[in-house]
Amino acid sequence: MKPERLSILMADDDPDDRMLVRDALNETQAPSHLDCVEDGEELLDYLHRRGQYAQLAADHQPRIILLDLNMPRKDGREALKEIKGDPKLRQIPVIILTTSNAVEDIQRTYDLGASSFLIKPRNFETLVKTLETLVRYWFETCRLPKS
């Protein structure tokens, strides 16, 4: 496999969770690049290069998106629906990473086109292992559309 910088965009409103994922990703030693946004509106602004993200390079789209479900302003379900309904964005795999384990959330997000659904491990070591598997699966085993 050719080395590639694994560009990941994470949407999560909880600063602690964002930090934990960042630390856990570093721990996996995968050459990843993580950008974070804090809610669904910021996520869509980022993807559409609007507002505070207007200056971001047009070709710098994430290869995968990690999406929390419960966020203020625009929640993950709404954001997912918009991404999967947008012909310019819907190719990007969206992986739900949430503390919810509600069966309805699992069903509904797969129905809306989520690539997969992961429950955020509470324990840091398990989070590292989970992210290691996630990164290896998406960036070593799978092929992703060109960003």
Added chain:
Amino acid sequence: MKEPHQPFTILLADDDPEDRMLTRDALLESRCANHLDMVENGEELMDYLNRRGQFAHLANRALPGLILLDLNMPKKDGREALKEIKGDPKLRRIPVVVLTTSKAEEDIYRTYDIGVNSFITKPVKFDGLVTAMQMLSRYWIEIVELPAEEPTHET
């Protein structure tokens, strides 16, 4: 950590008997204990999922938890079958992983565009295929939550 699941069935759609055997062997080698069903083209795949024709007797069995889909198959190819699955409210939540020898950018882009859950270019060597199936099982069986076939509201 994830709750242990009822082992789900994996469904493989591939027209090449040798490729079906290799994938099955690689899954076994990676110690994936899930039951594997196989179909030979997109039409059989849709019959299987809709419990029609030669698969009518499966009516009472749970749908597969994961579909491994080849792209180039006779009768109905993988792209068309994928489009039908992702357009069907009863089937679209089942994760579909393309498993193909193609590495064409158009195939990658187009299948993600019509809703594939992920795309794997099949490694040519058996060792590579085992590693890929190991990663696939670790991801989909150990860390991912799959949709339950019948929504239950118990927790």
